[in-house]
Amino acid sequence: MDSVIVAIDGPSGTGKSSTSKAVAAKLGLSYLDTGAQYRAITWWMISNGVDVTDAEAVANAASKPVIVSGTDPARPTITVDGADASGPIRTEEVTSKVSAVSAVPEVRSLITELQRSIAKGAEHGIVVEGRDIGTTVLPDADLKIFLTASPEARAARRSGELKGVDVHATKEALIKRDAADSSRKTSPLAKAGDAVEVDTTELTLDQVIECVVTLVDEKRAAAK
């Protein structure tokens, strides 16, 4: 197996982005942050005055923004209509509204097609991280990982990242976003039946990266 497709899913703050970027860099693979794409379309909706609680308005506007993802794990990029969106998509406003936008079926169908075409074009293979990669976007991925961690561990990690933010409020916000992402009708956050679950609560980031690299190596060895 020369080219390899790895799907990494899981709830918010479980370490998907950090792990996926590092694994892709170590193995010479491309990297795709699908959450960034949903954040980008949400940012566009907000910037263009679309009421994100109005699913019909979001669906009607969904095909307007042009979203481009750069897949170098050392320097992942995201642009909307040619403008760098990497900063604006991380604001609290986008984080609080992204689940409403990502629940709209028309949005999911457009973004899913974009994700599949990026994965198909990755010459040496790709690590794709999100919520529905193993279940819906790339059901034939060579390896599927589902990362978990306790809400306490995830909140502590996020609060350490965003200095001065209250851990309790962070934990409540994570739980709320996971509940919305898990309960939507179309392509909810879920573990694929054939995914390997890795609980990262007691693991360092380096241990998680090592674990995933070993799983990829095992898959490649088995395919020889």
Ligand SMILES: Nc1ncnc2c1ncn2[C@@H]1O[C@H](COP(=O)(O)OP(=O)(O)OP(=O)(O)O)[C@@H](O)[C@H]1O
């Ligand atoms: N195993 C770990 N131990 C300690 N900290 C970790 C671990 N994994 C990730 N982190 C840290 O936790 C924070 C969240 O990680 P990351 O952004 O990779 O999570 P995520 O699952 O992609 O989150 P989201 O879905 O919200 O984008 C980062 O600051 C990261 O450095």
Ligand SMILES: Nc1ccn([C@@H]2O[C@H](COP(=O)(O)O)[C@@H](O)[C@H]2O)c(=O)n1
């Ligand atoms: N495959 C995916 C990935 C993400 N989402 C939605 O985007 C939000 C932001 O994701 P982050 O990883 O950047 O935190 C997430 O809460 C989901 O609403 C998705 O639906 N499917």
